[in-house]
Amino acid sequence: MNNILVSIDFDDCDQLIIDKAIELGKAFNAKLWVIHIAAPDPDFVGYDAGPQNERDFRANTLKKEHKQLNDYALQINAQGIKTESLLIQGSTIEMVIEEAKKLNADLIIIGHQEHSFFYKAFFGSVSEQIINKSKIPVLVVPM
Template sequence: MKNILVTIDFNSDEQLLVEKAFQLAKQFDSKIWLVHIAAPDPDFIGYEVGPQYIRDSRASELREEHKLLQKLSNELKEKGVTAEGLLVQGATIEMIMEESKKLNVDLIIAGHHEHGFLYNAFVGSISGQIVKKSKIPVLIIPLD
């Protein structure tokens, strides 16, 4: 197992996922890819980009998310594990599958939050969709 992809969503529980990835990476001398999928730009999904302050706000959010990814990857490097952070824009499941193929990933680590019936009926479970679509082994970590 040479490459581990960890899905990061910045819901304040990414440390648990990173720690599990660290434990596996140490055992198998693996590289960790910390991947955050950001929402696509409004023009990507068919809407006008809007006023400049909206674009500036969005750019600021993306810069902050990128800094957080770099901080997490630097912490892993300090512990002796090779790690890189990637910020990708697009549809979550599709981008995770695409990046997994590009990076030649051997394992995907994702967190799972328990949601109510209505949420699952309308939105669905990201971790469940990853398991359904992935041809790569997936490790789901309960976060609740």
């Protein structure tokens, strides 16, 4: 096992995922790729006309997320594990699968939180969809 993709979403349980990734990274002497999939920009944000305050808010949010990813990578590197962080915008499921393929990941580590029936009916389960679409083994860390 050479590459492990670790997908986080900046919730209170990220440390559980990071700890499991460190454990596996050490055990297999693997490189960790810590990624976060940020929401895509709204249609009016970017080069098209749109409210400046919305563009500024999105830029600040992405900057904070990028810093947090780098902090996670530094924490893992301090454990003697090669680590890189990636902040990507797009659809979560598709981007996790795509990045895992690009990085030749041998394993994907994701978290799973139990949600209500109505939440699942409207939004589905990200972890279930990744498991169903991935050709790469997926380790699900319960939250």
